Amino acid sequence: MKVFTPDAVAKAATNKYLGVLVAAKYARELNALPLERSPYGADKLTTVAAEALTSGEKKLQYRLVRTRSSFTR
Template sequence: MRVVTPGQAARHTGSKYLGVLVAAKMARNLNELRRGELMEDPALTGDEPREKLTTTALESVRAGTAQFRLDKRRRPSDGL
């Protein structure tokens, strides 16, 4: 099992917090993709051990291969 620390993820994102958030969002997306693959092809449920999706996502953030963008947060209008 590989260990990726938040400090390693911060090298490419600018902060530990952002690195972990990017990896979490990526892991959720990978989970949806993998679930779709398993539903389409039941033969993919073999006995081979798979790396955890969170580990895959954190490794991608650590290596700098995860692409992300920050959007400005829209605040609700105060007149409501």
């Protein structure tokens, strides 16, 4: 079992909270792939996503998009 520390996630992203959100979104994308075409085998998708985020190989790229709030005053 691999353990990803908050420091490792924060180093890969702006902060640890953003890192967890990015990894979770990526895991959801991996989950949408058909199971028979998945190259990850028995690995948990959250572990694969965290590994992609924290590895220094720039496998996972993300960008922040500001959205307009639908709340009007």
